[in-house]
Amino acid sequence: MATESRHVASLIGAGATYRTELGSISELTAEDFPILSGMSLKRIVLEPGAIREPQWNVNANQIAYVVAGTVLVSMLGDGDEFSTFVVKPGQMYHVASGAVYHIENVGEGTAEIIASLRSDRPAHFSLQNSFNAMSDAVLGNTYDLPASAFEVFGRQDAAQIVRREGAARIPDSAGLPNAHLFDIEAQNPPLSYSYGSARLGRKQFWAALDDLSMYSLNVASTGMREPHWHPVTAELGYVQSGHARMTVLDPDGSLDTYELEPGHAYFIPRAYPHHIEALGEEGIHFLIFFDQPTPGDVGYRATASAFSREVLAASFGVPERQLPQFPPTPVDPLIVSRNNPLDPVA
Numbered sequence: 270m271a272t273e274s275r276h277v278a279s280l281i282g283a284g285a286t287y288r289t290e291l292g293s294i295s296e297l298t299a300e301d302f303p304i305l306s307g308m309s310l311k312r313i314v315l316e317p318g319a320i321r322e323p324q325w326n327v328n329a330n331q332i333a334y335v336v337a338g339t340v341l342v343s344m345l346g347d348g349d350e351f352s353t354f355v356v357k358p359g360q361m362y363h364v365a366s367g368a369v370y371h372i373e374n375v376g377e378g379t380a381e382i383i384a385s386l387r388s389d390r391p392a393h394f395s396l397q398n399s400f401n402a403m404s405d406a407v408l409g410n411t412y413d414l415p416a417s418a419f420e421v422f423g424r425q426d427a428a429q430i431v432r433r434e435g436a437a438r439i440p441d442s443a444g445l446p447n448a449h450l451f452d453i454e455a456q457n458p459p460l461s462y463s464y465g466s467a468r469l470g471r472k473q474f475w476a477a478l479d480d481l482s483m484y485s486l487n488v489a490s491t492g493m494r495e496p497h498w499h500p501v502t503a504e505l506g507y508v509q510s511g512h513a514r515m516t517v518l519d520p521d522g523s524l525d526t527y528e529l530e531p532g533h534a535y536f537i538p539r540a541y542p543h544h545i546e547a548l549g550e551e552g553i554h555f556l557i558f559f560d561q562p563t564p565g566d567v568g569y570r571a572t573a574s575a576f577s578r579e580v581l582a583a584s585f586g587v588p589e590r591q592l593p594q595f596p597p598t599p600v601d602p603l604i605v606s607r608n609n610p611l612d613p614v615a
Contacts, residue, residue, distance in 0.1 A: 274527040274535075276517055278302040280312050280383075280507065281532035291319040291430045292374075297534055299389035304536050307560050308505045309389050313372065313382040315340070318433045321372035323396035329388035331364045332470070332481045334453070334556050336509065338380025341439055344370035344449070353440050354447040359454030361470055363477045369396060375437040383507050385558035387480050397427035451475045453485050464492030465552075465604035472562035482559045486545075488513075489552040493607045494545035497568040502561045504537040511553030514614070517543040528614070542569075546607065548614065568601035 278297050285293040292315040299305045309329075313321060315338070335356045343353040346368035355375070356362050364370050366387075374380040400408065401424050405416040412418075451470055458466040471482035488494055496516075508529045516526045517537060528548065529535060537543050547553045573581065573595035582589040 274525050275304050276515075276525055276537065277527050277529065277533055277535050279532055280310055280534045287429045289428070289430060290316070291432055292316050292321075294321075294429060296391075298391065302534070302536065304538070305389040305505070306503060306536075306538060307387065307389055308503060308536070308558065309386045309391050310505060310507060310534050310558070311382075311384045311386065313380075313384065315372065315374040315380040315382075315430065317374055317377055317379070318437075319374050319380075320431050320433050322427055322429060322431050323369055323371040324393045325369040326364065326366050326386060326388075327392040327394060328366060329386040329391045330366050330479055330481055331384055331386045332361055332478070332483060332558070333364075333382050333384035334361050334483065334485075335359070336381040336383055338374055338378055339376035340380050340382065341373040341375045341437065341443060342370060342449075343373075344368050352447055352449050353443045354445075354450045355439065355443050356450060359452070361451045361453050361475075361483065363449045363451070363475070363481075365479075373433065373437060375439060383509075383556055385481060385483070385505060387560065395427035395429070401427075448477045451477075453483070460603050462492065462602070462604055462606070464489045464606050465494075467603060471559075471564065478562040480560065480562060482562050482564055484555075484557040484559070484564075486555040486557055487552065488545065488547050488555075488604060490547045490550045491607055492547075492552075492604050495568050495570055495601070495603065495605045496542055496544040497566045497601070497603075498540050498542045499537075499559070499564055499566045500540055502559050502564040502566075503539050504543075504557060504559055504564075506535050506537075506555050506557040508533045509554040509556055511551055512548040513545055513553045513555075514548055515543055515545050517541055546611070548611070566601070566603070568603065570596075570605065571598045571601040574598045 285295045287294040295312045298309045340356050342362050405419040408419045409416040453468050453470045456468045458468045460467040465488040468485040472478045508531050513529045578589050
């Protein structure tokens, strides 16, 4: 179980904000996870034949990772940009703020999606409620139809997840490349070691990104995400699999060490030092979202190469001859080998 911490919350255990037999939606916002700043997290579950009704985000761009199932995403963006594409497990999609979109489970099994939005208090409009706000006459004028054509609308409040009647209709164009679609798990990982890897969904590889990015981080029991901090980037992570331990240093000098398990989310504010390590032999897989399109970090390993041994000796208050032999490190490795025994679990 996770150690009590203000940096940690359960995306699954928090309870769904919306649930029917067709699926559920869970979210973590600043309302229930107060440390969040500028980001939030959603988990969307759709049963076969279910549709996340058309909607648009008011105040946030969004990127999402499909954990399970096959979904069809269609959207209309600024400048009459129409997009329709199929998203499979290990792939991601991007939705710009204000673009109207829908998500439809077109597979035979349950679909699960983890999405990050670039607001800690996201808001949205549904297509149905936006139509309900207009009179039959206004709608008729919009579509060159008589007002009576819209009397069939019941004007009830929108359901967030609805049922599709009949088979899914997938346009032929849905299989074509699309700027809003990114196959992150098919990427040859830019950072790959025998003890871990990181696949990078950032601006360098996914041009659609503007103020969000995501790393798919895998760390084996023989590796560790070295202590580091992100100078101008906050980090919102989700535990997809495995059990892990993190340590975070706060500016007041307090140290927060906690354990994580599948379904947990954590948030690290900008420039807070932290590290990640697996507790089980199975290793860990984290989906890590950032509030910048190209996140950067400063690692402890390279930091030791940034200063002379005289400066380090004076800073740590030990004779220079007793300093560890820090290896020269011009570029941080991000993941390091864990050669020492795991610290005891508190």
